[in-house]
Amino acid sequence: MPDEPPVYKPGVNWGDALGITDRPTGGSYGTPVAEGAGFKYDEATLHELVKEWRALANEYADDLDQARAIAVAQPPGREYASGGNAEITQKSGAALEDALRHRIAYCKNMASKYLTALGKYATAEEHAKSVVNQLPEGIA
Numbered sequence: 437m438p439d440e441p442p443v444y445k446p447g448v449n450w451g452d453a454l455g456i457t458d459r460p461t462g463g464s465y466g467t468p469v470a471e472g473a474g475f476k477y478d479e480a481t482l483h484e485l486v487k488e489w490r491a492l493a494n495e496y497a498d499d500l501d502q503a504r505a506i507a508v509a510q511p512p513g514r515e516y517a518s519g520g521n522a523e524i525t526q527k528s529g530a531a532l533e534d535a536l537r538h539r540i541a542y543c544k545n546m547a548s549k550y551l552t553a554l555g556k557y558a559t560a561e562e563h564a565k566s567v568v569n570q571l572p573e574g575i576a
Contacts, residue, residue: 479557486550493543500536507533 477485506529511518 477553477557479554479561482550482554482557486547486554489543489547489550493540493547496536496540496543500533500540503529503532503536505529 507526509522509525509529511522
């Protein structure tokens with residue numbers, strides 16, 4: 437009997453069940469923080485993250501422009517089947533537009549969070565510089 441495809445079983449580790457040995461790792465940015473959840477980012481990484489989240493938002497916006505064509509699709513003919521097909525296609529396009537709008541908002545929100553972090557980073561850097569500049573000569 438040929439190999440049967442795997443059957444879904446709750447609780448099975450599919451990576452092990454399917455013989456997948458390469459485990460995906462987390463993001464490639466930042467340094468893991470030993471004292472808890474999260475990452476530490478340097479200024480250059482924060483700038484790069486803002487750039488990438490904005491670029492992803494722009495890609496979704498381009499997709500949104502193209503999804504509009506699906507949402508306004510017209511039936512190819514005047515018979516019942518064409519009209520029903522177009523109606524389903526339009527609903528699919530509307531759902532796609534909605535999903536893309538949510539993704540754009542999410543990406544812009546993430547970029548905004550990294551911009552906020554950059555502001556905090558710059559403030560911390562300025563504070564550290566002022567503290568160092570106030571130290572008596574020979575200590576800094």
